[in-house]
Amino acid sequence: DSSKIYTTHISYLEIYNECGYDLLDPRHEASRLEDLPKVTLLEDTDQNIHLKNLSLHQATNEEEALNLLFLGDTNRMIAETPMNQASTRSHCIFTIHLSSKEPGSATVRHAKLHLVDLAGSERVAKSGVGGQLLTEAKYINLSLHYLEQVIIALSEKNRSHIPYRNSMMTSVLRDSLGGNCMTTMIATLSLEKRNIDESISTCRFAQRVALIKNEAVLNEEIDPRSMIICLQKEIQELRDELALVTGEQRTEALTEAELLQ
Structure with a gap:
Protein backbone atom coordinates (compact mmCIF):
# COMPACT_ATOMS: atom_id res chain seq x y z
CA ASP A 1 0.00 0.00 0.00
CA SER A 2 1.80 3.13 -1.25
CA SER A 3 -0.29 5.43 0.95
CA LYS A 4 1.22 4.05 4.17
CA ILE A 5 4.44 5.10 5.87
CA TYR A 6 6.80 2.15 6.41
CA THR A 7 9.92 1.84 8.55
CA THR A 8 12.28 -1.15 8.58
CA HIS A 9 14.96 -2.07 11.10
CA ILE A 10 17.39 -5.02 11.10
CA SER A 11 19.03 -7.03 13.87
CA TYR A 12 21.32 -10.06 13.60
CA LEU A 13 21.82 -12.34 16.60
CA GLU A 14 24.31 -15.19 16.91
CA ILE A 15 23.93 -17.86 19.60
CA TYR A 16 27.30 -19.52 20.12
CA ASN A 17 27.81 -21.99 22.97
CA GLU A 18 24.52 -20.74 24.50
CA CYS A 19 25.78 -17.12 24.57
CA GLY A 20 24.29 -14.36 22.44
CA TYR A 21 26.37 -11.96 20.32
CA ASP A 22 25.46 -9.05 18.05
CA LEU A 23 26.77 -9.87 14.57
CA LEU A 24 26.33 -6.21 13.57
CA ASP A 25 28.47 -4.86 16.42
CA PRO A 26 31.17 -2.72 14.73
CA ARG A 27 33.72 -3.98 17.29
CA HIS A 28 33.37 -7.54 16.02
CA GLU A 29 36.28 -7.51 13.57
CA ALA A 30 38.82 -5.95 15.94
CA SER A 31 37.87 -7.79 19.14
CA ARG A 32 38.03 -11.31 20.45
CA LEU A 33 34.66 -12.95 20.87
CA GLU A 34 35.02 -13.18 24.66
CA ASP A 35 35.68 -9.41 24.83
CA LEU A 36 32.43 -8.48 23.09
CA PRO A 37 29.34 -7.60 25.17
CA LYS A 38 26.97 -10.54 25.37
CA VAL A 39 23.36 -10.23 24.33
CA THR A 40 21.19 -11.02 27.34
CA LEU A 41 17.50 -11.84 27.74
CA LEU A 42 15.12 -9.60 29.67
CA GLU A 43 11.49 -10.59 30.26
CA ASP A 44 8.77 -8.06 31.11
CA THR A 45 5.64 -8.61 33.17
CA ASP A 46 3.72 -9.72 30.07
CA GLN A 47 6.35 -12.43 29.38
CA ASN A 48 7.65 -10.58 26.32
CA ILE A 49 11.36 -11.15 25.63
CA HIS A 50 13.66 -8.16 25.11
CA LEU A 51 17.29 -8.46 24.00
CA LYS A 52 19.86 -6.25 25.71
CA ASN A 53 23.00 -5.28 23.72
CA LEU A 54 21.43 -6.23 20.37
CA SER A 55 21.55 -3.28 17.98
CA LEU A 56 18.85 -2.22 15.52
CA HIS A 57 19.83 -0.74 12.15
CA GLN A 58 17.43 1.09 9.89
CA ALA A 59 17.25 -0.13 6.28
CA THR A 60 15.50 2.06 3.73
CA ASN A 61 15.79 -0.37 0.82
CA GLU A 62 16.61 -3.97 -0.10
CA GLU A 63 20.28 -3.24 -0.78
CA GLU A 64 20.87 -1.83 2.70
CA ALA A 65 19.17 -4.85 4.30
CA LEU A 66 21.28 -7.28 2.26
CA ASN A 67 24.47 -5.41 3.14
CA LEU A 68 23.64 -5.88 6.83
CA LEU A 69 23.05 -9.59 6.20
CA PHE A 70 26.40 -9.96 4.42
CA LEU A 71 28.19 -7.96 7.14
CA GLY A 72 26.80 -10.22 9.84
CA ASP A 73 27.70 -13.36 7.90
CA THR A 74 31.37 -12.34 7.83
CA ASN A 75 31.35 -12.31 11.65
CA ARG A 76 29.81 -15.77 12.12
CA MET A 77 31.64 -18.61 13.86
CA ILE A 78 32.71 -21.07 11.15
CA ALA A 79 35.21 -23.92 11.43
CA GLU A 80 36.42 -26.87 9.39
CA THR A 81 35.42 -30.29 10.68
CA PRO A 82 36.01 -33.81 9.32
CA MET A 83 32.42 -33.74 8.01
CA ASN A 84 32.28 -30.19 6.63
CA GLN A 85 34.92 -27.76 5.34
CA ALA A 86 32.85 -24.73 6.41
CA SER A 87 30.72 -25.84 9.34
CA THR A 88 28.67 -23.15 11.08
CA ARG A 89 29.24 -23.47 14.82
CA SER A 90 26.31 -21.34 15.94
CA HIS A 91 22.63 -20.59 15.42
CA CYS A 92 21.83 -17.23 13.84
CA ILE A 93 18.63 -15.17 13.78
CA PHE A 94 18.35 -12.37 11.20
CA THR A 95 15.31 -10.29 12.12
CA ILE A 96 13.45 -7.73 10.03
CA HIS A 97 11.28 -5.40 12.14
CA LEU A 98 8.53 -3.64 10.16
CA SER A 99 6.09 -0.93 11.18
CA SER A 100 3.48 0.89 9.12
CA LYS A 101 0.88 3.60 9.65
CA GLU A 102 -1.53 5.70 7.66
CA PRO A 103 -0.60 9.39 7.35
CA GLY A 104 -2.39 11.26 10.13
CA SER A 105 -3.37 8.07 11.95
CA ALA A 106 -2.29 7.22 15.50
CA THR A 107 -2.49 3.46 14.89
CA VAL A 108 0.83 1.72 14.19
CA ARG A 109 0.96 -1.82 12.83
CA HIS A 110 3.99 -3.94 13.75
CA ALA A 111 5.37 -7.09 12.13
CA LYS A 112 8.53 -9.11 12.57
CA LEU A 113 10.23 -11.64 10.32
CA HIS A 114 12.78 -14.05 11.81
CA LEU A 115 15.11 -15.78 9.33
CA VAL A 116 16.75 -18.52 11.38
CA ASP A 117 19.80 -20.54 10.34
CA LEU A 118 20.24 -23.50 12.67
CA ALA A 119 23.60 -25.19 13.00
CA GLY A 120 23.41 -28.80 11.88
CA SER A 121 23.25 -31.61 14.42
CA GLU A 122 26.47 -33.59 14.83
CA ARG A 123 27.04 -37.19 15.81
CA VAL A 124 30.30 -36.85 17.67
CA ALA A 125 31.13 -40.54 17.31
CA LYS A 126 30.97 -40.15 13.54
CA SER A 127 32.64 -36.75 13.16
CA GLY A 128 35.46 -37.59 15.58
CA VAL A 129 35.90 -33.97 16.68
CA GLY A 130 37.68 -33.04 19.88
CA GLY A 131 38.71 -30.00 21.91
CA GLN A 132 36.85 -26.78 21.11
CA LEU A 133 34.96 -28.40 18.21
CA LEU A 134 33.64 -31.03 20.62
CA THR A 135 32.47 -28.36 23.05
CA GLU A 136 30.71 -26.54 20.22
CA ALA A 137 29.07 -29.75 19.03
CA LYS A 138 27.71 -30.44 22.52
CA TYR A 139 26.14 -26.99 22.73
CA ILE A 140 24.69 -27.29 19.23
CA ASN A 141 23.14 -30.69 19.89
CA LEU A 142 21.79 -29.66 23.30
CA SER A 143 20.08 -26.54 21.95
CA LEU A 144 18.57 -28.54 19.07
CA HIS A 145 17.33 -31.05 21.63
CA TYR A 146 15.63 -28.26 23.59
CA LEU A 147 14.08 -26.94 20.37
CA GLU A 148 12.72 -30.40 19.65
CA GLN A 149 11.25 -30.57 23.16
CA VAL A 150 9.39 -27.32 22.53
CA ILE A 151 8.13 -28.57 19.16
CA ILE A 152 6.90 -31.82 20.73
CA ALA A 153 5.14 -29.93 23.53
CA LEU A 154 3.45 -27.55 21.07
CA SER A 155 2.19 -30.45 18.97
CA GLU A 156 0.47 -32.03 21.99
CA LYS A 157 -3.02 -30.55 22.32
CA ASN A 158 -3.36 -30.97 26.09
CA ARG A 159 0.15 -29.82 27.01
CA SER A 160 -0.05 -26.83 29.38
CA HIS A 161 3.68 -26.15 29.96
CA ILE A 162 5.99 -25.35 27.04
CA PRO A 163 9.71 -25.43 28.03
CA TYR A 164 10.77 -22.24 26.23
CA ARG A 165 13.19 -21.19 28.97
CA ASN A 166 15.46 -24.22 28.55
CA SER A 167 17.66 -22.43 26.00
CA MET A 168 18.36 -18.97 24.65
CA MET A 169 17.21 -19.92 21.16
CA THR A 170 13.78 -21.19 22.23
CA SER A 171 13.35 -18.13 24.46
CA VAL A 172 14.10 -15.74 21.59
CA LEU A 173 11.88 -17.67 19.16
CA ARG A 174 9.03 -18.08 21.62
CA ASP A 175 6.63 -15.82 19.72
CA SER A 176 7.63 -17.44 16.41
CA LEU A 177 6.88 -21.00 17.48
CA GLY A 178 3.65 -21.05 19.43
CA GLY A 179 2.68 -17.39 19.50
CA ASN A 180 0.97 -14.93 17.19
CA CYS A 181 2.81 -16.00 14.06
CA MET A 182 3.08 -18.03 10.91
CA THR A 183 6.10 -20.34 10.73
CA THR A 184 7.80 -22.12 7.85
CA MET A 185 10.56 -24.68 8.37
CA ILE A 186 12.95 -25.75 5.63
CA ALA A 187 14.63 -29.09 6.35
CA THR A 188 17.90 -29.76 4.53
CA LEU A 189 19.06 -33.33 3.98
CA SER A 190 22.28 -35.02 2.91
CA LEU A 191 22.38 -37.13 -0.24
CA GLU A 192 25.17 -39.30 1.15
CA LYS A 193 24.25 -42.80 2.33
CA ARG A 194 26.47 -42.49 5.41
CA ASN A 195 24.21 -39.68 6.68
CA ILE A 196 20.92 -41.58 6.27
CA ASP A 197 20.25 -41.69 10.03
CA GLU A 198 20.61 -37.91 10.37
CA SER A 199 18.40 -37.34 7.31
CA ILE A 200 15.65 -39.56 8.73
CA SER A 201 15.88 -37.78 12.08
CA THR A 202 15.57 -34.40 10.34
CA CYS A 203 12.48 -35.56 8.42
CA ARG A 204 10.83 -36.72 11.64
CA PHE A 205 11.59 -33.39 13.25
CA ALA A 206 10.03 -31.55 10.29
CA GLN A 207 6.92 -33.75 10.60
CA ARG A 208 6.52 -32.68 14.23
CA VAL A 209 6.82 -29.02 13.24
CA ALA A 210 4.05 -29.52 10.66
CA LEU A 211 1.66 -30.60 13.44
CA ILE A 212 1.78 -27.18 15.13
CA LYS A 213 -1.23 -24.96 14.41
CA ASN A 214 -0.84 -21.20 14.76
CA GLU A 215 -3.28 -18.36 14.12
CA ALA A 216 -1.82 -14.94 13.40
CA VAL A 217 -3.65 -11.66 14.06
CA LEU A 218 -2.61 -8.08 13.40
CA ASN A 219 -0.31 -6.37 15.91
CA GLU A 220 -1.55 -2.81 16.30
CA GLU A 221 -0.94 -0.15 18.92
CA ILE A 222 -1.60 3.53 19.40
CA ASP A 223 1.36 5.88 18.92
Missing part, protein backbone atom coordinates in the same frame (compact mmCIF):
# COMPACT_ATOMS: atom_id res chain seq x y z
CA PRO A 224 1.12 8.42 21.81
CA ARG A 225 2.66 11.29 19.82
CA SER A 226 0.35 10.76 16.88
CA MET A 227 -2.62 10.49 19.23
CA ILE A 228 -1.75 13.84 20.83
CA ILE A 229 -1.54 15.49 17.41
CA CYS A 230 -4.89 14.00 16.37
CA LEU A 231 -6.55 15.12 19.61
CA GLN A 232 -5.00 18.56 19.32
CA LYS A 233 -6.40 18.92 15.82
CA GLU A 234 -9.83 17.66 16.91
CA ILE A 235 -9.98 20.05 19.88
CA GLN A 236 -8.98 22.98 17.70
CA GLU A 237 -11.68 22.12 15.15
CA LEU A 238 -14.31 21.93 17.91
CA ARG A 239 -13.20 25.26 19.36
CA ASP A 240 -13.36 26.84 15.91
CA GLU A 241 -16.91 25.51 15.47
CA LEU A 242 -17.84 26.86 18.91
CA ALA A 243 -16.39 30.24 18.00
CA LEU A 244 -18.58 30.38 14.89
CA VAL A 245 -21.69 29.65 16.96
CA THR A 246 -20.94 32.09 19.81
CA GLY A 247 -19.27 34.74 17.70
CA GLU A 248 -16.13 34.63 19.83
CA GLN A 249 -12.78 34.61 18.05
CA ARG A 250 -9.91 32.46 19.28
CA THR A 251 -6.56 33.02 17.66
CA GLU A 252 -4.08 31.75 20.27
CA ALA A 253 -2.81 28.18 20.07
CA LEU A 254 -3.88 25.53 22.55
CA THR A 255 -1.70 25.34 25.64
CA GLU A 256 -0.21 22.13 26.96
CA ALA A 257 -2.53 22.32 29.98
CA GLU A 258 -5.54 22.49 27.68
CA LEU A 259 -4.31 19.49 25.72
CA LEU A 260 -4.01 17.49 28.92
CA GLN A 261 -7.51 18.37 30.14
Whole structure:
Protein backbone atom coordinates (compact mmCIF):
# COMPACT_ATOMS: atom_id res chain seq x y z
CA ASP A 1 0.00 0.00 0.00
CA SER A 2 1.80 3.13 -1.25
CA SER A 3 -0.29 5.43 0.95
CA LYS A 4 1.22 4.05 4.17
CA ILE A 5 4.44 5.10 5.87
CA TYR A 6 6.80 2.15 6.41
CA THR A 7 9.92 1.84 8.55
CA THR A 8 12.28 -1.15 8.58
CA HIS A 9 14.96 -2.07 11.10
CA ILE A 10 17.39 -5.02 11.10
CA SER A 11 19.03 -7.03 13.87
CA TYR A 12 21.32 -10.06 13.60
CA LEU A 13 21.82 -12.34 16.60
CA GLU A 14 24.31 -15.19 16.91
CA ILE A 15 23.93 -17.86 19.60
CA TYR A 16 27.30 -19.52 20.12
CA ASN A 17 27.81 -21.99 22.97
CA GLU A 18 24.52 -20.74 24.50
CA CYS A 19 25.78 -17.12 24.57
CA GLY A 20 24.29 -14.36 22.44
CA TYR A 21 26.37 -11.96 20.32
CA ASP A 22 25.46 -9.05 18.05
CA LEU A 23 26.77 -9.87 14.57
CA LEU A 24 26.33 -6.21 13.57
CA ASP A 25 28.47 -4.86 16.42
CA PRO A 26 31.17 -2.72 14.73
CA ARG A 27 33.72 -3.98 17.29
CA HIS A 28 33.37 -7.54 16.02
CA GLU A 29 36.28 -7.51 13.57
CA ALA A 30 38.82 -5.95 15.94
CA SER A 31 37.87 -7.79 19.14
CA ARG A 32 38.03 -11.31 20.45
CA LEU A 33 34.66 -12.95 20.87
CA GLU A 34 35.02 -13.18 24.66
CA ASP A 35 35.68 -9.41 24.83
CA LEU A 36 32.43 -8.48 23.09
CA PRO A 37 29.34 -7.60 25.17
CA LYS A 38 26.97 -10.54 25.37
CA VAL A 39 23.36 -10.23 24.33
CA THR A 40 21.19 -11.02 27.34
CA LEU A 41 17.50 -11.84 27.74
CA LEU A 42 15.12 -9.60 29.67
CA GLU A 43 11.49 -10.59 30.26
CA ASP A 44 8.77 -8.06 31.11
CA THR A 45 5.64 -8.61 33.17
CA ASP A 46 3.72 -9.72 30.07
CA GLN A 47 6.35 -12.43 29.38
CA ASN A 48 7.65 -10.58 26.32
CA ILE A 49 11.36 -11.15 25.63
CA HIS A 50 13.66 -8.16 25.11
CA LEU A 51 17.29 -8.46 24.00
CA LYS A 52 19.86 -6.25 25.71
CA ASN A 53 23.00 -5.28 23.72
CA LEU A 54 21.43 -6.23 20.37
CA SER A 55 21.55 -3.28 17.98
CA LEU A 56 18.85 -2.22 15.52
CA HIS A 57 19.83 -0.74 12.15
CA GLN A 58 17.43 1.09 9.89
CA ALA A 59 17.25 -0.13 6.28
CA THR A 60 15.50 2.06 3.73
CA ASN A 61 15.79 -0.37 0.82
CA GLU A 62 16.61 -3.97 -0.10
CA GLU A 63 20.28 -3.24 -0.78
CA GLU A 64 20.87 -1.83 2.70
CA ALA A 65 19.17 -4.85 4.30
CA LEU A 66 21.28 -7.28 2.26
CA ASN A 67 24.47 -5.41 3.14
CA LEU A 68 23.64 -5.88 6.83
CA LEU A 69 23.05 -9.59 6.20
CA PHE A 70 26.40 -9.96 4.42
CA LEU A 71 28.19 -7.96 7.14
CA GLY A 72 26.80 -10.22 9.84
CA ASP A 73 27.70 -13.36 7.90
CA THR A 74 31.37 -12.34 7.83
CA ASN A 75 31.35 -12.31 11.65
CA ARG A 76 29.81 -15.77 12.12
CA MET A 77 31.64 -18.61 13.86
CA ILE A 78 32.71 -21.07 11.15
CA ALA A 79 35.21 -23.92 11.43
CA GLU A 80 36.42 -26.87 9.39
CA THR A 81 35.42 -30.29 10.68
CA PRO A 82 36.01 -33.81 9.32
CA MET A 83 32.42 -33.74 8.01
CA ASN A 84 32.28 -30.19 6.63
CA GLN A 85 34.92 -27.76 5.34
CA ALA A 86 32.85 -24.73 6.41
CA SER A 87 30.72 -25.84 9.34
CA THR A 88 28.67 -23.15 11.08
CA ARG A 89 29.24 -23.47 14.82
CA SER A 90 26.31 -21.34 15.94
CA HIS A 91 22.63 -20.59 15.42
CA CYS A 92 21.83 -17.23 13.84
CA ILE A 93 18.63 -15.17 13.78
CA PHE A 94 18.35 -12.37 11.20
CA THR A 95 15.31 -10.29 12.12
CA ILE A 96 13.45 -7.73 10.03
CA HIS A 97 11.28 -5.40 12.14
CA LEU A 98 8.53 -3.64 10.16
CA SER A 99 6.09 -0.93 11.18
CA SER A 100 3.48 0.89 9.12
CA LYS A 101 0.88 3.60 9.65
CA GLU A 102 -1.53 5.70 7.66
CA PRO A 103 -0.60 9.39 7.35
CA GLY A 104 -2.39 11.26 10.13
CA SER A 105 -3.37 8.07 11.95
CA ALA A 106 -2.29 7.22 15.50
CA THR A 107 -2.49 3.46 14.89
CA VAL A 108 0.83 1.72 14.19
CA ARG A 109 0.96 -1.82 12.83
CA HIS A 110 3.99 -3.94 13.75
CA ALA A 111 5.37 -7.09 12.13
CA LYS A 112 8.53 -9.11 12.57
CA LEU A 113 10.23 -11.64 10.32
CA HIS A 114 12.78 -14.05 11.81
CA LEU A 115 15.11 -15.78 9.33
CA VAL A 116 16.75 -18.52 11.38
CA ASP A 117 19.80 -20.54 10.34
CA LEU A 118 20.24 -23.50 12.67
CA ALA A 119 23.60 -25.19 13.00
CA GLY A 120 23.41 -28.80 11.88
CA SER A 121 23.25 -31.61 14.42
CA GLU A 122 26.47 -33.59 14.83
CA ARG A 123 27.04 -37.19 15.81
CA VAL A 124 30.30 -36.85 17.67
CA ALA A 125 31.13 -40.54 17.31
CA LYS A 126 30.97 -40.15 13.54
CA SER A 127 32.64 -36.75 13.16
CA GLY A 128 35.46 -37.59 15.58
CA VAL A 129 35.90 -33.97 16.68
CA GLY A 130 37.68 -33.04 19.88
CA GLY A 131 38.71 -30.00 21.91
CA GLN A 132 36.85 -26.78 21.11
CA LEU A 133 34.96 -28.40 18.21
CA LEU A 134 33.64 -31.03 20.62
CA THR A 135 32.47 -28.36 23.05
CA GLU A 136 30.71 -26.54 20.22
CA ALA A 137 29.07 -29.75 19.03
CA LYS A 138 27.71 -30.44 22.52
CA TYR A 139 26.14 -26.99 22.73
CA ILE A 140 24.69 -27.29 19.23
CA ASN A 141 23.14 -30.69 19.89
CA LEU A 142 21.79 -29.66 23.30
CA SER A 143 20.08 -26.54 21.95
CA LEU A 144 18.57 -28.54 19.07
CA HIS A 145 17.33 -31.05 21.63
CA TYR A 146 15.63 -28.26 23.59
CA LEU A 147 14.08 -26.94 20.37
CA GLU A 148 12.72 -30.40 19.65
CA GLN A 149 11.25 -30.57 23.16
CA VAL A 150 9.39 -27.32 22.53
CA ILE A 151 8.13 -28.57 19.16
CA ILE A 152 6.90 -31.82 20.73
CA ALA A 153 5.14 -29.93 23.53
CA LEU A 154 3.45 -27.55 21.07
CA SER A 155 2.19 -30.45 18.97
CA GLU A 156 0.47 -32.03 21.99
CA LYS A 157 -3.02 -30.55 22.32
CA ASN A 158 -3.36 -30.97 26.09
CA ARG A 159 0.15 -29.82 27.01
CA SER A 160 -0.05 -26.83 29.38
CA HIS A 161 3.68 -26.15 29.96
CA ILE A 162 5.99 -25.35 27.04
CA PRO A 163 9.71 -25.43 28.03
CA TYR A 164 10.77 -22.24 26.23
CA ARG A 165 13.19 -21.19 28.97
CA ASN A 166 15.46 -24.22 28.55
CA SER A 167 17.66 -22.43 26.00
CA MET A 168 18.36 -18.97 24.65
CA MET A 169 17.21 -19.92 21.16
CA THR A 170 13.78 -21.19 22.23
CA SER A 171 13.35 -18.13 24.46
CA VAL A 172 14.10 -15.74 21.59
CA LEU A 173 11.88 -17.67 19.16
CA ARG A 174 9.03 -18.08 21.62
CA ASP A 175 6.63 -15.82 19.72
CA SER A 176 7.63 -17.44 16.41
CA LEU A 177 6.88 -21.00 17.48
CA GLY A 178 3.65 -21.05 19.43
CA GLY A 179 2.68 -17.39 19.50
CA ASN A 180 0.97 -14.93 17.19
CA CYS A 181 2.81 -16.00 14.06
CA MET A 182 3.08 -18.03 10.91
CA THR A 183 6.10 -20.34 10.73
CA THR A 184 7.80 -22.12 7.85
CA MET A 185 10.56 -24.68 8.37
CA ILE A 186 12.95 -25.75 5.63
CA ALA A 187 14.63 -29.09 6.35
CA THR A 188 17.90 -29.76 4.53
CA LEU A 189 19.06 -33.33 3.98
CA SER A 190 22.28 -35.02 2.91
CA LEU A 191 22.38 -37.13 -0.24
CA GLU A 192 25.17 -39.30 1.15
CA LYS A 193 24.25 -42.80 2.33
CA ARG A 194 26.47 -42.49 5.41
CA ASN A 195 24.21 -39.68 6.68
CA ILE A 196 20.92 -41.58 6.27
CA ASP A 197 20.25 -41.69 10.03
CA GLU A 198 20.61 -37.91 10.37
CA SER A 199 18.40 -37.34 7.31
CA ILE A 200 15.65 -39.56 8.73
CA SER A 201 15.88 -37.78 12.08
CA THR A 202 15.57 -34.40 10.34
CA CYS A 203 12.48 -35.56 8.42
CA ARG A 204 10.83 -36.72 11.64
CA PHE A 205 11.59 -33.39 13.25
CA ALA A 206 10.03 -31.55 10.29
CA GLN A 207 6.92 -33.75 10.60
CA ARG A 208 6.52 -32.68 14.23
CA VAL A 209 6.82 -29.02 13.24
CA ALA A 210 4.05 -29.52 10.66
CA LEU A 211 1.66 -30.60 13.44
CA ILE A 212 1.78 -27.18 15.13
CA LYS A 213 -1.23 -24.96 14.41
CA ASN A 214 -0.84 -21.20 14.76
CA GLU A 215 -3.28 -18.36 14.12
CA ALA A 216 -1.82 -14.94 13.40
CA VAL A 217 -3.65 -11.66 14.06
CA LEU A 218 -2.61 -8.08 13.40
CA ASN A 219 -0.31 -6.37 15.91
CA GLU A 220 -1.55 -2.81 16.30
CA GLU A 221 -0.94 -0.15 18.92
CA ILE A 222 -1.60 3.53 19.40
CA ASP A 223 1.36 5.88 18.92
CA PRO A 224 1.12 8.42 21.81
CA ARG A 225 2.66 11.29 19.82
CA SER A 226 0.35 10.76 16.88
CA MET A 227 -2.62 10.49 19.23
CA ILE A 228 -1.75 13.84 20.83
CA ILE A 229 -1.54 15.49 17.41
CA CYS A 230 -4.89 14.00 16.37
CA LEU A 231 -6.55 15.12 19.61
CA GLN A 232 -5.00 18.56 19.32
CA LYS A 233 -6.40 18.92 15.82
CA GLU A 234 -9.83 17.66 16.91
CA ILE A 235 -9.98 20.05 19.88
CA GLN A 236 -8.98 22.98 17.70
CA GLU A 237 -11.68 22.12 15.15
CA LEU A 238 -14.31 21.93 17.91
CA ARG A 239 -13.20 25.26 19.36
CA ASP A 240 -13.36 26.84 15.91
CA GLU A 241 -16.91 25.51 15.47
CA LEU A 242 -17.84 26.86 18.91
CA ALA A 243 -16.39 30.24 18.00
CA LEU A 244 -18.58 30.38 14.89
CA VAL A 245 -21.69 29.65 16.96
CA THR A 246 -20.94 32.09 19.81
CA GLY A 247 -19.27 34.74 17.70
CA GLU A 248 -16.13 34.63 19.83
CA GLN A 249 -12.78 34.61 18.05
CA ARG A 250 -9.91 32.46 19.28
CA THR A 251 -6.56 33.02 17.66
CA GLU A 252 -4.08 31.75 20.27
CA ALA A 253 -2.81 28.18 20.07
CA LEU A 254 -3.88 25.53 22.55
CA THR A 255 -1.70 25.34 25.64
CA GLU A 256 -0.21 22.13 26.96
CA ALA A 257 -2.53 22.32 29.98
CA GLU A 258 -5.54 22.49 27.68
CA LEU A 259 -4.31 19.49 25.72
CA LEU A 260 -4.01 17.49 28.92
CA GLN A 261 -7.51 18.37 30.14
